[in-house]
Amino acid sequence: MAAYDSIVVGAGAAGLYAAFHAGRRGRRVLVLEHNGEPGAKIVISGGGRCNFTNLHAAPERFLSANPHFARSALARHTQADVIALVRKHGVAFNEKTLGQLFCEGPRSSRKIVRLLLDECAAAGVEVRTGVRVNAVRRSERFTVETSAGVFESETLTIATGGLSIPKLGASGFAFDIAAQFGLPVVRLRPGLVPLTFAEGDLSWMRPLSGVSADIAARAGKATFREAALFTHRGLSGPAILQVSSYWTPGETVVLDWLPDAADDILAARKRERPKAQLKSVLSELLSERLAAALAERLPQGAVGDMKDAALIEAARMLKNFRLTPVGTEGYAKAEVTVGGVDTNALSQQTMQARAAPGLFFIGEAVDVTGWLGGYNFQWAWSSGWAAGQAI
Ligand code: FDA
Numbered sequence: 001m002a003a004y005d006s007i008v009v010g011a012g013a014a015g016l017y018a019a020f021h022a023g024r025r026g027r028r029v030l031v032l033e034h035n036g037e038p039g040a041k042i043v044i045s046g047g048g049r050c051n052f053t054n055l056h057a058a059p060e061r062f063l064s065a066n067p068h069f070a071r072s073a074l075a076r077h078t079q080a081d082v083i084a085l086v087r088k089h090g091v092a093f094n095e096k097t098l099g100q101l102f103c104e105g106p107r108s109s110r111k112i113v114r115l116l117l118d119e120c121a122a123a124g125v126e127v128r129t130g131v132r133v134n135a136v137r138r139s140e141r142f143t144v145e146t147s148a149g150v151f152e153s154e155t156l157t158i159a160t161g162g163l164s165i166p167k168l169g170a171s172g173f174a175f176d177i178a179a180q181f182g183l184p185v186v187r188l189r190p191g192l193v194p195l196t197f198a199e200g201d202l203s204w205m206r207p208l209s210g211v212s213a214d215i216a217a218r219a220g221k222a223t224f225r226e227a228a229l230f231t232h233r234g235l236s237g238p239a240i241l242q243v244s245s246y247w248t249p250g251e252t253v254v255l256d257w258l259p260d261a262a263d264d265i266l267a268a269r270k271r272e273r274p275k276a277q278l279k280s281v282l283s284e285l286l287s288e289r290l291a292a293a294l295a296e297r298l299p300q301g302a303v304g305d306m307k308d309a310a311l312i313e314a315a316r317m318l319k320n321f322r323l324t325p326v327g328t329e330g331y332a333k334a335e336v337t338v339g340g341v342d343t344n345a346l347s348q349q350t351m352q353a354r355a356a357p358g359l360f361f362i363g364e365a366v367d368v369t370g371w372l373g374g375y376n377f378q379w380a381w382s383s384g385w386a387a388g389q390a391i
């Protein structure tokens with residue numbers, strides 16, 4: 001039986017990051033990955049350019065049943081630390097929008113995987129791929145039975161991520177291990193995912209498939225000002241993905257199609273062009289196809305024939321457009337899993353399970369979910385770093 005100080009299950013962002021930080025401390029570390037290659041999600045992330053962090057990463061931009069849990073790790077290993085590491089490896093990057101840092105060039109996300117593997121190699125970490133974990137047992141030490149033999153270690157770190165994108169290797173392993181050790185799991189659901197709608201709504205949405213608009217979208221108390229995109233099944237685009245993480249089934253989402261305009265915008269346009277049809281006034285504010293679709297729900301005719309009050313009412317409707325999704329496109333399309341191992345069961349300094357000393361959970365498996373825009377990788381790095389100091 002091969003013996004290690006630390007075994008990490010999952011060679012994704014969090015697992016590799018924790019592994020090389022522990023290796024740098026002189027720990028003998030083994031990483032076990034069931035895919036044939038490490039870092040599958042990193043490779044496809046950010047459209048192949050990996051949005052590896054966000055300049056504005058802060059605890060408020062993460063969802064968790066315990067919003068304070070992420071503070072410690074995010075403060076002790078920040079976006080600046082990650083940027084320094086990326087610079088050290090000479091990986092070129094740039095800021096796209098809203099503080100999002102992306103690697104430069106097609107397929108450049110592979111450079112992040114290379115960086116992680118180089119750091120692991122330099123720290124003496126052993127990474128074994130194509131290995132299935134069959135069972136985990138704990139007495140004095142952890143025993144991990146796998147398709148490649150039995151391994152033993154002092155600490156065991158679960159970095160197997162959430163349920164999103166099963167075809168990339170996602171599994172419920174972390175939650176099975178949590179159950180085995182009696183740790184609670186906050187209800188899991190797909191996040192950063194397109195929303196789907198019933199036939200009644202799709203009849204007007206589907207013809208707009210491919211149309212995008214700069215909107216403000218709200219679910220619960222969260223509002224995001226970004227683009228929305230009509231799809232064959234409903235709505236996607238950054239604004240919608242963001243609110244999807246806050247949306248719960250049965251709830252309404254509120255869209256503002258005119259986020260820069262005041263309620264009197266249409267009444268003001270009436271004074272400039274009284275003969276114009278409401279539809280044409282709208283097409284000055286929105287794309288033509290979207291304006292035509294929305295105008296069908298509003299009074300018809302020339303704006304000059306409409307009372308100011310009616311035009312204000314129409315603008316208010318466009319700024320508080322309520323829709324009730326029937327669901328989401330599910331884990332097959334979700335960028336993340338909301339929920340996860342209950343943070344109340346973990347130490348916020350080290351990510352160690354309070355009730356199971358030596359057992360650690362990091363990354364997406366934990367009930368900490370970031371906004372769209374590099375936040376989820378930042379959590380993987382920060383939580384991986386925190387565990388890396390302790391495992
Ligand atoms: P991650 O999923 O990266 O790694 C888990 C690893 O464990 C995988 O290699 C998996 O194969 C392995 N594993 C699972 N079960 C196992 C088992 N039973 N035995 C052994 N190994 C097992 N975020 C962001 O910040 N910026 C971005 O640009 C993007 N883009 C993006 C695009 C797409 C399409 C998706 C689906 C997701 C993103 N994300 C993102 C989210 C981001 O990819 C995600 O939050 C992190 O990869 C989570 O890191 P983890 O290390 O926790 O899990």
